[in-house]
Amino acid sequence: RKEVEQDPGPFNVPEGATVAFNCTYSNSASQSFFWYRQDCRKEPKLLMSVYSSGNEDGRFTAQLNRASQYISLLIRDSKLSDSATYLCVARARQHSGGYQKVTFGTGTKLQVIP
């Protein structure tokens, strides 16, 4: 089982729609969570951190459920420019102390259709 699991999609949604992605993590030592966006053949870029209380950045809302070990990303009023792959990331401190293990999900592909 992968440490961070995402539905690969693709999610094909019309412009203006609301779409939600979930991501589950299995490492209970995971402390910090992030969503990255990766455009085709480009590098990943940080979209937003995910805080325990949930957080919003414009049309994007991220939530964390530690009890069920999942995080979610909600995109409202989808734009064509939102078409990309969204990577879920979990960071956990190793038992040895210094190294924080960062695990990337394989990504969920979103295609926003005109």
Next chain:
Amino acid sequence: NAGVTQTPKFQVLKTGQSMTLQCAQDMNHEYMSWYRQDPGMGLRLIHYSVGAGITDQGEVPNGYNVSRSTTEDFPLRLLSAAPSQTSVYFCASRTYLGAGSYEQYFGPGTRLTVT
């Protein structure tokens, strides 16, 4: 401010050849890392460095060496290329944003094919 730069963008190697992927950042970040990205696998950490002179292994270090003689540069060396090393390689540097949050800046990637 160029951010994180990587060279080359594309490379084809024959099995057994060696090469160095270059990475540089101009943001004075202490933490730098190398990832590889393969279909269906997600990004996997190869090596990382928490500062000049300090490097350590990540999740998939075999077949790769790194060094960090300056804050700016973090080259990745493939000692004897194998077809299993065909991948997209990303270099990244990281800064702490506070409240347990970091931002990683990735370079544009190097697409490596080993035949």
